[in-house]
Amino acid sequence: xxxxxGAVAVVMATAVARGTxxxxxxxxxxxxxxxxxxxxxxxxxxxxxxxxxxxxPPHDPMYVITVAGHFRHGQQIAHYIGFSALANKTYVWAIxxxxxxxxxxxxxxxxxxxxx
Numbered sequence: 001x002x003x004x005x006g007a008v009a010v011v012m013a014t015a016v017a018r019g020t021x022x023x024x025x026x027x028x029x030x031x032x033x034x035x036x037x038x039x040x041x042x043x044x045x046x047x048x049x050x051x052x053x054x055x056x057p058p059h060d061p062m063y064v065i066t067v068a069g070h071f072r073h074g075q076q077i078a079h080y081i082g083f084s085a086l087a088n089k090t091y092v093w094a095i096x097x098x099x100x101x102x103x104x105x106x107x108x109x110x111x112x113x114x115x116x
Contacts, residue, residue: 025061025087032067035083035092038111041069047080051087061087071097073106 028049036044044067053059066082078097085092093110 026085028063028065028085028087031063031085031087031092032065035065035081035085035095035111036067036069036071039071039073039078039081039097041071044069044071044081054086060089063087073097073108076105078105 028051029046032044032046033042036042046065047068048064048066050064052062052064054062063085064082065085066080068080071078071081076097079099081095081097083092083095090113091110092112095108095111096104097106098104
């Protein structure tokens, strides 16, 4: 007789082998807190979240997130940051800091791995 943990491992291994396994999704809030913390505000306020999939296969779940707070990049301080993030991996890209739409103060290409 197989223990419950062993059965879960077999199912998971089968899903990985078939290419159907999807790691658990991170919430937009948890990603925003980690990215905000990297820029000096560990408690940003979610302003907007779009949930979608990446264009290229394997069409990973992703978010486009805008948060409000106080975010530092060098000597620049922005009140908003917008970025894209994979929902099932630790990868964030196209990070833009701004104080009003269309007035980008700073940008970063990517954060990988996602800061803790």
